[in-house]
Amino acid sequence: MMRMLFRICFIAALLVCCVLLSPALEHEKRRGEEFQSSDENADSNIKVKRNYTTTNDRRPKAGSPRKTGSERVSMGPRSDVSCAKLGGICQPHRYICQGRYLKDKCSGAKTRQCCMPVGVWSILCAGHHNNRVRSCDAHGCGAFNSRRGDDLHKAVDLVCDDYGIVNTPFSGSLVGPVSRKDSAGHQYDGVKLLNDVHCVKIFNIRPFHYMGPVAQGEALGYLLPLQERFSGITSHLELQMCDSSDPSPFI
CATH class of the missing domain: 2.20.20 (Anthopleurin-A)
Known part of the structure; x- marks a missing residue:
């Protein structure tokens, strides 16, 4: 009888323990699931951040403009x-x-x-103190871009004396005769002079030779008279840059 009562009490105690422990076990299980869920969310956030960072790294950084083949950078001279x-x-x-x-x-x-500086080139016309530009007369004006009928004068006329000696404005080489005709059919003869920096055509002169090296200030030839064709015109030579730019800064 006593053994039976002991077994019943023991079984009852076990049941009470099970009832008491079940809520605690359930609570621990829930805490474990919540902790695992939070770890998964954290891993997911880390992956998202990594992907976002990788994506952003592929984008151009602020302040660094993208260069394309069609873009041209305007640059001036790199030296003087x-x-x-x-x-x-x-x-x-x-x-x-x-x-x-x-x-x-x-x-x-x-x-x-x-x-x-003033007068980079030598004085072209012997007997003159400077390279004086022909002023306006009955046949036109001698300044660069002065009006010549419907055209512009892309040269400068320098006052000289008929048959006067014409000097070389800068050292270089003569590379042959040149000639041109105006709208009225008048022909003007001369010579081309060039070096590494300058290239000019000098008209209305008869050079002593058409080819070979010459030094600055050396006698180049003499002025051909224009009075026979243009009565009252100011005697002059015509100085024209090979690229039709203005030679005024050099004379």
């Missing part, structure tokens, strides 16, 4: 050599230049321009 070869000096254009300023010959900012 172009100006120096012409006999000039690069300086801010706000400074006084005794001669003339030439653009796009200097490195740096656009405000730096090439100052060309």
